Amino acid sequence: MSLRWCVHELGFRAAVRRVRELGVSAVELCGMSGPDVDWWRDEGAGSGLTAVSVHAPCPDGSDASRQYPGDWFLDDDPQRRAAAVSYAVDSIRFARQAGIRHVVYHLGSYQRRELFTALVDAVDAGGPQCRAARQARGAYLQGVEQAATAVRDRLRSTVERLLTEAGEDVVVCLENRYRHDQAPSPAGVVALAEEFRSPALGYWHDTGHEAAQRHLGVWDNGAADAALQLLAGMHLHDCGGVDDHRPPGEGYYDFSPILARRAPSMPLVLELASSASAERVLAGIAFLDRLARTGRR
Template identity: 30%
Template sequence: MNTFDPVPALSTCWASENCQSAADLLDQIRKTGFDKLELEYRLTTPILQDLLPELKPRGLKISSIHNFCPLPLDMDPALAGGDLFNLASRDKETRQRAVSLTTSCLEMASDLEVERLVLHLGWVEGLENKQVIKLAAGESASSAELTRQLEYRNQLAPAFRDAVSFSLEKLFKRAEPLGVVLGIENRYHAFEIPDLTEAQLLLKRFKGAPLGHWHDLGHALVQQAAGLPGPDKWLTAFGRDLVGCHLHDTLAEKDHLPPGQGDASWPDLLPLLVDSPCFVMEVHPGPEPDEIKESAQMITELLHNTHAQKTKGKEAHEDSSGGGGHGKGQPGTLTP
C-alpha cells in the first residue's frame, strides 16, 4: 500500500522549454524547492542524459514519466509533444512508430524504477479543429459547432478505438513484466481519445492489465466549461482506477496555470482526487519560481487536510459499525 504523500511533483514542462542544458533546468527546479519530478516529452536526449546522473545526488526523485520522453533524436524540438505520434492511427506504420517509442519509454521507466507512464492515446483523424473546445469553453457561442464535431466524431471513432486497442495490447506485453502502469490521460480537445465512454470501454476491455486512469484536472475543467463531462463525472467513474493526476488551474479555455491563479475551486476539487497515488503540478512556462512554490504549498496543505478529514471520518464510521471495518461500502463511490 502506498503511503499518502500530499506533496506534489513538478512536471519539467514548466522549465524544460526554455532551458538549454540540464544545469539550467536543475537551477530552475532548485528555486521552486521541489524534490520530485515528472519527466516529459520536451526533454531532448542530450539534456536527459546529463540530467539523470544529477538527480540522486541532489535528492530528486522521479514520480512519473510522460510519453514520449525523451524527444526522438530525429525530431525538431519545436514539434515536441505527447501527441507526437498517434497510438490510435489507422496507418500501421505510424502506429508502429508510436508503439516503438512508447516501449522505449517503458523500458527507461523500468530502468529508473518509475512505476507510472502517462499516455496520450491519440486522436480521431480528420477532426483536428483545435478551436472548437476553446471557443465553447470561452462562451463564444460555438456549442453548435462542438455538437457537429461530436456527431461526426461518433461516426469515425470506432475504427480508431480498435486501432488504439491494438497498440495497448502490444504495450501491455512489455509493461507487465517491467512493472510499469500505463496511465491514460483525459484530453483537452473533443477529437482526442479517450472521451469518458471510451475510457470506460478500454478499462473494462483490459481489466487486469497494467492500465489505469491518469486524471488531468485542467483538461476536465475546460471540457466541463464547454458542456462536456467534468472532473466529478470522470472521478466518480474511475476513482478506483486512478494512477495519478495532473494539477493545474484554468480560466475559461486557458489551462496549465499555477493552482490558485484560475477559477478552479480547489477545496471542492481535491477531495475527488485525494486517493490518487501520485500528484503532479503540470504548469506551462511563464510563472516565476515563487509562484510555483506558493501553488505547491496551497495544494500540499489542502491535500493534507482533506486526507486527515477523510481518515478521521473513516475511523469514526468503523467505530460506529463495530470497529471491524466490515460495514457495507458502495463500490466505485468516492468519499470526500
C-alpha cells in the same frame, strides 16, 4: 512537479536544476533526449530530485520540428503509428530501468480541431447554453464519435502493446485530454480497462483538462466517476475558460473533491505552462498546501 514547466526552453539538465532551485523534491520527467537518459542514470540521484512519473514519449525521439509523437498513435500513416509505439515502449523500458513506476500517456487525436474551435467560439460569444453553443457542441460530439469509431482498432492495439511491455512493474497511466477530440476520454479509459482487465492499466486525472471540458459542456461526469476508480495519479493545474496549465488558485477549479480521492503515496504532479513565473509557481504550491491543511482556498 513536471519538467514541462521549463524543459523546452532550457533543455533537460538545466530544467532539472531550475526545478530543484524552487525547493521541489519530486518531479515528473519529460523532454529527454537519448544522452539525457544516461545523464539521469549517472547523475540524477545527485540532483536532489526523485522521479515519481514519466510523461511519454520520454526519451523523445522525434525530430527538431517538435512534432509530438504522442498524437501519432491514431495517424493514417502506418510509419508514424509505428514510430509512436516505438517511442511509447522506450518510455516504459526507461521507466523500468530508472525504477519509476508510472508512465503517463496520451493516445492520439481524432483530428476534429475545427469543430472544437467552433464550439469555443460559440461559448465565448454567448455562453455554454446559447443556441449556437448547443448546435456546435452537438456537431462536435457527433464528429468525435464517428472519428473514434473509425480508429478504434488502432487504439486497442496500441494499448495492448503497452500493457504487454509494462508487465507487473510499470503502470500504463492513461490521461484525460484537453480536447474531447483527443484520446483517451474518461469513457475511453473505462472501456479499455473493461476490455483488458489489467492491473498495469491506470487512469491519470488532469484537472485543467477536466475544467476546460466542463466549461464547454462536454465533460461526462458518469464516465469520469468510473475512471476515477482506476486513479493512479494526477496532473494539477488551474483553468480559466479553456486557458489551462495555470498555477492552482489562479482559475476557478475546485481541487478539494479530486484531492479527497488521493490514496497514500499517489503521485500528484504540478503541470504548469512555461509562462508561469517562479513566483506564481510557488504561490500555486502554497495554495495547494493551504488547501490540504485547512480545506480552504
